[in-house]
Amino acid sequence: MQTIDPGWDVGLSDDKPEVNALRGQQIRAVAPHPGxxxxxxxxxxxLDWVVGLVAAASALFLRFGSSDIPLFPQEYLLLTLLFPLAWTGTLAINRAYEQRHLFVGTDEYARVFRSGLGLTATLAIFSFAFDLRLARGYVIIAIPLATVVDVTARYLFRRMLHRSWARGDRLHRVILVGHARAVADTTRQLRHESHHGLGIVGACLPSATTDGLSAALPPIYGTFDGVAAAVSRSGADTVVVLSCPEIDGAALRRLAWQLERDDIDLIVASTLVDVAGDRTTIRPVEGLPMLHVEHPRLKGSSRLVKAAFDRVGALLLLTLAAPVLAAVALAVMFGPGGRGPSVFRQERVGKDGRLFVLYKFRTMVVNAEARLQELRNLNDTDGELFKMRKDPRVTPVGRWLRRFSLDELPQLVNVLKGDMSLVGPRPPLAKEVAGYPADMRRRLVVKPGLTGLWQVSGRSDLSWEESIRLDLTYVENWTLSMDIAILARTASAVVRSSGAY
Structure with missing residues (x-):
């Protein structure tokens, strides 16, 4: 097996066949950023300290800042100065600074919310125990404000990090260890999505055989016996071990000992797909680390909370958007290119396969369904879903509505009726469901959503396979904090108008 020289760039020469297979493939340099x-x-x-100070100062001014009181109470001035320390301390207790909870996922935001609840409970118990008369208005303003502002600030801070990842900066330099097929599949998946922070710089295979996948593989640094040397030569800071029989428990332990000397992260990739970390726990049994997988939250009190959140949210949004709904309805009814009813009704498949009528603002000409067959061969997507970037049936008003997803607003009525959720899988047509393989029907165990992971991850630009995978990921890992995060990201996706057609 030929190996390659370490560095950011991959040199191509005629005496390196594995490397020559990468000719024409875009290799992005992954620069090291230690620390x-x-x-x-x-x-x-x-950041959290500043947020705590701003929230406490705002509460002080709003509660005691009237013109009738020229000076703030000294005890509340002291409390305002101490509040940032209490806030950051509560976040630390809730492990909101541990790196495994940062960078990706919603666990970080959930810990901020729990910190707000915990600090509220602590102040209540403390004031009761020591008979302190805290102004409830001060507490009611300071802690919720700190929680909301901190979640927003952390989200924006993370977005800055994700943008740097998209540029190839601050990425973990990763060596993949596994068989050629698994390495190729993992490399393709990680390069497709940039919001994980993992930059593949090389791989170690069990032998020189690449199973005809040389073009899909990253640079090869050697075999399983030379992982530590490959890390040193490539400047990697992370090793990801894929599932393979050659690396058993004893071999993995020896590899961990080798990497420990240079503080190299070791990740063992499970074959369990689309299951988030909060559903898995390691339970040692007689020295064997057993991976215990919790069932997804499909029933129980958490789902009742989601139902209440959906109904209240839909009612609030319908009330606020009433003027917009009226204006859009008039534009659809009397706009150029397609006069007719403003609302389009279509039968979709909901939870457990039940049919319901979905409402949307009409974006196409009235006889759009009749013209579908003549356009079938022009489908711009794979799978069961029909989409065209320049569909001639879309009216000028409809094209504008689709760009900003305003055609979806009537689905708030579906949410209010209980047919849909604010967040969930995309509501499919019955003919799409008829073509589903068995695994894909899993997405029908929850209500479809007005928005979802598919909406904030590319909309119509996603492949059929990728959109289904995102729906299954949502079903398997749902939490209320995930819903809130998706709703926040939806606004950004709509403004960008990416994948909307």
Missing amino acids: WRGRYARRLVL
């Missing part, structure tokens, strides 16, 4: 994770966490502490 950036520690700096990120320290900046979060500073």
